[in-house]
Amino acid sequence: MSAQSPIRALDNDCLERIFVELRPKQGLRSLSLTCRWLRDACSDVLFERCIAYSNALRHPAEAFPPPHLWRHIRVLRMRGCFIWDPEYSDVESISDSTYQAVSDTVGREDILTDVLYAMPRLSTVVVHGVGERGVPWPILKVFLSAPQLSTFVVFGRLFSGETIASKASFSPGAITTFRYVHRNKRVRFTSSPAEKHVVRTVLERLSPTLHVLHLPSDSVPYRKLDRWDWSLLRELQLRGDGRRLLDYGVPLISILSRMPRLRSLSLKLARSGSEPLGAIWPPNSSVKKIPWPELESLIMTWLHPEEQLLRHLPSTLRDLHLRCWPRRYYPEPSFATYRSLRRLGKQRPDWVRKTPSASMVLQAIQSCRPISLQCLDLEYIADSNDIPLLRLVARSYPDLQYLQLCRYRMSEDLAQAPVVGTILYALRRGDIDTVIQESMSDALSPLRNLRALRLFLDFNHLLVDSDEWEGYDFDETDNLAVTAARHFARRASPTLQSIVVLEADERRVDMREFGVVRDPDGEPSVYWTDSYPPKRADASSDSDSLEI
Numbered sequence: 001m002s003a004q005s006p007i008r009a010l011d012n013d014c015l016e017r018i019f020v021e022l023r024p025k026q027g028l029r030s031l032s033l034t035c036r037w038l039r040d041a042c043s044d045v046l047f048e049r050c051i052a053y054s055n056a057l058r059h060p061a062e063a064f065p066p067p068h069l070w071r072h073i074r075v076l077r078m079r080g081c082f083i084w085d086p087e088y089s090d091v092e093s094i095s096d097s098t099y100q101a102v103s104d105t106v107g108r109e110d111i112l113t114d115v116l117y118a119m120p121r122l123s124t125v126v127v128h129g130v131g132e133r134g135v136p137w138p139i140l141k142v143f144l145s146a147p148q149l150s151t152f153v154v155f156g157r158l159f160s161g162e163t164i165a166s167k168a169s170f171s172p173g174a175i176t177t178f179r180y181v182h183r184n185k186r187v188r189f190t191s192s193p194a195e196k197h198v199v200r201t202v203l204e205r206l207s208p209t210l211h212v213l214h215l216p217s218d219s220v221p222y223r224k225l226d227r228w229d230w231s232l233l234r235e236l237q238l239r240g241d242g243r244r245l246l247d248y249g250v251p252l253i254s255i256l257s258r259m260p261r262l263r264s265l266s267l268k269l270a271r272s273g274s275e276p277l278g279a280i281w282p283p284n285s286s287v288k289k290i291p292w293p294e295l296e297s298l299i300m301t302w303l304h305p306e307e308q309l310l311r312h313l314p315s316t317l318r319d320l321h322l323r324c325w326p327r328r329y330y331p332e333p334s335f336a337t338y339r340s341l342r343r344l345g346k347q348r349p350d351w352v353r354k355t356p357s358a359s360m361v362l363q364a365i366q367s368c369r370p371i372s373l374q375c376l377d378l379e380y381i382a383d384s385n386d387i388p389l390l391r392l393v394a395r396s397y398p399d400l401q402y403l404q405l406c407r408y409r410m411s412e413d414l415a416q417a418p419v420v421g422t423i424l425y426a427l428r429r430g431d432i433d434t435v436i437q438e439s440m441s442d443a444l445s446p447l448r449n450l451r452a453l454r455l456f457l458d459f460n461h462l463l464v465d466s467d468e469w470e471g472y473d474f475d476e477t478d479n480l481a482v483t484a485a486r487h488f489a490r491r492a493s494p495t496l497q498s499i500v501v502l503e504a505d506e507r508r509v510d511m512r513e514f515g516v517v518r519d520p521d522g523e524p525s526v527y528w529t530d531s532y533p534p535k536r537a538d539a540s541s542d543s544d545s546l547e548i
Helices: 012-025 028-032 036-046 067-072 108-117 137-145 193-206 243-248 335-343 358-367 386-396 411-415 420-429 434-444 474-491
Strands: 049-053 075-079 124-128 151-155 177-181 212-216 235-241 264-270 297-300 319-322 375-381 402-408 452-456 498-504 509-518 524-528
Touching (some): 137 193, 375 386, 452 474, 474 509
Parallel strands (some): 212 235
Antiparallel strands (some): 509 524
């Protein structure tokens, strides 16, 4: 390339932005082959992400990309188990079914240390596919001790095995993000004593530097959280079975009281027994003022009659999610899935999906202090307060930009569902549930800043079991989603840009995504988002527009 080429006049920030934009469109590789100068200039973007194989750590040439690329790597993904049978040397042929419990980590931590130190730009390590034995303690220490590393993520098991060495030998770097996510949220996660020891040891050392922390509930050292320094923590997510929190017997507001800069709190906790989860902030708590004055996002998956948290939400809150976990509309795993889980030694989940009624959610919203929400997510069973709830939402939060409603039908609605022949006729005409949708859309019409609407309207419960459905093409049920999208678009604010209608049955959950456009007179139309929006200004009656 000529020294006078205009691209050489761009500074490094502009060049990097250009290279980042080219990468998703598969154009960066072609550009890098044009000349040596461009190849060097874009290498930090071209080779910033790589995949390594945990199975071959003893042979870095097989596990990692070529060494001359290491200085460009920023995100390292480790795949495969760290404990393997030496008989299987082919990385690609190794699978969980061929592993034997062979501990062979000695020496590999030294190799891994040398490789990580040869990656000066490395900031993120993501580990997945580790199997049931997880990440060995010596390997985990190497990752967390890398001085340049800021983010460490594990999908699967963190550790399961022998007792770990003394924590005195653990000297972590400046880790700011620690995410430990169990891969299968449908399976009850049980943490071994060794794993709990690992989590407790890691958190005690990392707590002063952490900004983001995600943990499975069963591994959380609840008795220690209020003793450590969490002065920098911004985001906390707990997910899983909430029984251990019940066993502890201390309100969650007290356990999390030493997190003054928390901005995002996600409590995706379910219960697996008859005893309900207690209030996060009960009336008899010693905490008198909310310990998270900067909180911006809150996810709660249960409502307690004595809950005080909603009454003390800070004025900084922008996102509020009162939902279930797991979502009620998700299909239950099949019997065959449970049988395969038992063969793997995993427990069948028995989550109690206690979905609040519209009256309970109405009472919760009424108890909230005035705040300027931008995002609201509600999941409830309809009752006599269904429409009053939506009117309260529109009146209390006029600045809402994103709204998700997961509305499940009352048993009375299902008992009075039309006969199958009537439903078939309604499916073809697209006018089913008109009265309900008119009431809902009218109640939400005062939301003048709404941009995105996401709906689950429990259509599948109208499709009662009958022999008349045999041989029927269920693709026509898309008409229900189309009708709902058109209906809400006509009554929603002109700012509305997208509508998502969720559909669920015993096998799957589907999303029907629609965009909203308006003609010069303000008349709305909806279209599938995987197509181009119709040009209403010049569309003729015989146009090939993809409007629906």
